[in-house]
Amino acid sequence: MIEIHSLDKTFDKDSAAPVHAVNHLSLSFQEGITGLVGENGAGKSTLFRLIAGTIQKDEGEILIDGSLNDTPKARQSLFFLPDVPYAPARYTAFQTAEFYSLFYPFDFSLFQQLTKKVNLPLERKISTYSKGMRRQLFLLIAFSVQCQNLLLDEAFDGLDPLVMELIREEVVRLALDQKKTIVISSHNIDSIQRIADSLTILYRGQLSEQNNLSDMxxxxxxxxxxxxxxxxxxxxxxxxxxxxxxxxxxxxxxxxxxxxxxxxxxxxxxxxxxxxxxxxxxxxxxxxxxxxxxxxxxxxx
Amino acid sequence: MNKREFIRWQIKEWLPLLIGYGVITAIFYWLASYYGVDEFLSYSSRVASSVTPMIVICVFTFLATAFIPLAIFSYQTNRVRADFYDQIPLRDKELRRIRILIVLISILIIFTIVFWVGILLTYLHQVVLNHEAYRRLLERGADPNEFVPYYFQYVYYIPLFFLLVLGIVAHYFTCVFFLSLGNRVWDCILLLVLGELLLNFALQAILFPAYVVYAETFTSSDSSFLRYINDFMRLSFGFGYYLAVFLSFFSENIAKTPSDSSVPSLYQNSAQTAVFYINVIAFLLIGLICAWLMLFVKKDPAGELAGKAGARNRGIAWIPHLFMLFAGFVMAGATQLVIYSDGVLIVVFCFVLASWAVIYFLLLFASRSTIRFAKQDWIRVAIVAGMVFLICLSTGIAYGIMRSYR
Missing domain, CATH: 3.30.70 (Alpha-Beta Plaits)
Structure with missing residues (x-):
């Protein structure tokens, strides 16, 4: 579970046009799948990066399973997949998975099982992968990482329909079987609404709506x-x-x-x-x- | 998170860089030793030739301690990498500490191997092959008017080694500090160059007058050990010294080769005295300009790195390290003075060394505002204390050997 209290972040504070990316935001992400949507510049990626601690907050508090987000305990239970994930240059897909396993508990059997399903060539260097293949690989890494909380930024972008279906199934399976908290942002509204239990809508850094889809x-x-x-x-x-x-x-x-x-x-x-x-x-x-x-x-x- | 595995992976990642440093340094240092076998490790008045291999290993190692740390901070200069390393289950401080120590320990191991293999090769070349340099040393050792046994030159390199290690550690941490301030690669490099200049000019401005005053007061201008001091002063300043020499083009005496120059000659007439003062003022001014430029360069991250932690000087207890650099340079300059002097200077040297250690510890306490240290701080204190002990011990042994032959 991820709790956010009065979170605030402004970029370019000293400039003539500061950007108030997250505006005193308070919300929580419960166990299950939450879709995070909003227009471009609504603050979705900034919110993810603040939760993951990759940028510094100005104000507020973020708790991950009850621990402050910048503590190793909290970080151990959170995996954030950004829009452009990192992998050391010249690595193959399998080496990339091994690299991630240095930092997080990793289920290699699940990883290999999933890569077989989508026919990802593990021995190929990921620099030779297409954008969609890279996305697939990192999503499968995210699913194989044994963290209780997953943040998936632009999760479905660039995926073909067949893989998208498998990914959707896997997200649902993770949420049900492992009782994970999964927050997904994507502009693929159709996919989001098909798997999300609830929806959080951001508008200009503020919470516009947070509810489950049936209530909406x-x-x-x-x-x-x-x-x-x-x-x-x-x-x-x-x-x-x-x-x-x-x-x-x-x-x-x-x-x-x-x-x-x-x-x-x-x-x-x-x-x-x-x-x-x-x-x-x-x-x-x-x-x-x-x-x-x-x-x-x-x-x- | 499996730290041990991460450390192993990190070493593997940097191995080509570290091996590159080791191989290049070894080739040039061993070649310099081979071609300078007539003089290197020998009692020779041709100071420039006798220390050329040392200059080679020092220059390459100082370059390595300046630029290899760029790899430590490479993750901070790219958003994708920064995002990854900022979210892993390892505190930023700890990540930096691990990366900093990996590079430092690797450089020290490579330096130690290259240094002693070079000494050993030269020793074998000279002693085992009964080289002329060795025969000359034996003759000098047998001469009742000489007080230097033939193996003294080899023993002498033990304290020098520890002093160089101290210099390397100090220089490394100083470079790490300067590099940690930058948010982009070019900022890091610019800060490093400016920082080097600042330190070297500031040190020149402080040490050079002190050195001249000492030389004027206590020694004669043709003293042989002065040439050694002069030589090692140059050596210990690192590559910044040579830039300073280039910039101070109007000072002939500084730019001359070590064997030709003697510092007291700077004071021989009023024109040279004026040149000396101009140099000192120029060093200070350039140092101040560098400091100002560094402040200008240091800024909060912008663009794709906006919102990151700002100038990355967190977790660096930099004051003690800068002081270590200062002390290392002073002592490197003082080593030869001690070994070629009488017992009074041994006391002075030990006093300076002990004072330096005490001030270092006090600064460490001051920088933390407490005397209750964490385990890693105690380890650092123990390392410094160990270094001081090793330098004193090896210097004392070297001096004792020399004294027994006098």
Whole structure:
């Protein structure tokens, strides 16, 4: 479990335009899989790097399984896979795994088993690997490291669909069998929503939302409608409705809205739609809608 | 985390670098010994020839202690590497300590092997093959007017070895300190060069006048041991000395070869006296400029390393180490003076040495604001105390041998 209290980090403090990357953030990551999402520059990678101790925090406290994050005990129980992981030059894939085993307890049999599944050539130098293969290798190393807490930054980027499926399965297996705390950031929203138990959304260094996906889906509703009149999100927002997205495709308008009584009646009265129906909200739409709400600051209004 | 395995891996990683240092130093040092066999390890008035192999091994070792530590801090100058090493289950201090000690111990082991194999080869060359240099030594040893037994020259290299080790350790830690301040490779190199200049110029400014005053007061200008002192003063300053010589182009006496120069001659007329003072002032000024430039270079990490720990001087108890460097240079200069002098100077030498050790310990206490030391601090204190003991003992033995023949 990872607990964060009033964490704050500002880059370029002395410059004319300081960057407040993490703004007095308090949250916790429980056992299971948490998806960490947010727009570019929301502070996801900075948050990971602060938790892993690779950058210094300005304020706040980070506890990993109850220990301060800069203690060897905490570090022993945390593995952070950054967007660009390190491996000594000229190393083969197997040597890279051996290198990581110097620092962390490592399950070599699991590693070899997983590499066989994805057909990774272990004796090849990783400098000859493609970007996707490198990503696969480091994800498999992360799964083979026996740490209770895993931080996976940009976890699914660059993976082909077959490997992505295997990786997703493995993440779920780790979370279930070994009861690990796994935090995954990725722009691959579909993958995140398929495996995550809960979702944490960051917006400009602040926590926008942290909830499990089922609760989130309770809050939002998606409509499709056809109307002769132009439907604009701003007009509906003026009426006090929180519009996560308003998408027009041909004559059909798709609206994702935070649930509120009277919305359906107002739509019928204002736009006299020829088609007006509730449609199921897909997982990726749900996550995107939450991110849109975070951007609009709708939740804080 | 398996520290032992990590240390083994780290040594393996740096092995080519360390072997490179050892091989290059050995080749040049042994070649210099071979071609200088007429003079090296011999009682000779041709000081330049007799110490050339020493200059070679010192220059290469001083270069190694300056630049090999770049590898220690290489992880700090690249975001990907820094991210990795900053998150491993090892405190930053401990990681640095392990890497610093691996390089230091490796350099010392290589230096010791190369040094003594060189001495042994020269000894075999001279003694076993009955070389002319050896026969000359025997003749001198048999001469009742001479007080130097033939093997004295070989015995003499024991205290010198320990002094050089002290100099290497001091120089190494000083370089480590300068390098630890940089956040980028070029910053590290710039800081190292500026730091070397600063130290050398500052030392020149302090030691040189003291040396001249001593030479003027207590010795005659043609004293043979003065030439040795002069020689070892040059040797001990490291490569920074030669840069200083280059910069002080207007001072002929300093730039001359050791065998031609005698320091008191600087004081022979008013023009030379003026040159001397100009040099001292120039050394101080250049030292100050270097200090200012170092402050200019030292800055918090920016760009991809933004948010990192800042200038990496954490965990380096640098004051005692800088003092060690200072003391090492002074004592390296004093060694020959002691061995070729009477018993009074032995007392002075031991007094200087003991004072240095006491001040070193006091600085260590002061830098930690406590007298309760951690285990590793006690180990460091024990190493310094051991070094002092070994230098005193070996110097005393060398002096005793010489005295028994007088």
């Amino acid at each position: 889906s309770e809050e939002l509703v998606k409509y499709q409608l056809i109307s002769a009149q132009e439907i604009r999100a701003e007009d509906l927002e003026k009426l006090g409705y929180r519009i996560a997205s308003c998408h027009i495709s041909g004559s059909i308008v798709s609206l994702i809205v935070v649930k509120k009584e009277g919305f359906e009646e107002d739509i019928k009265q204002l736009y006299s739609p020829t088609l007006f129906e509730k449609v199921p909200l897909e997982g990726s739409e749900l996550v995107t809608a939450e991110m849109m709400l975070a951007r609009k600051g709708a939740r804080h209004e």
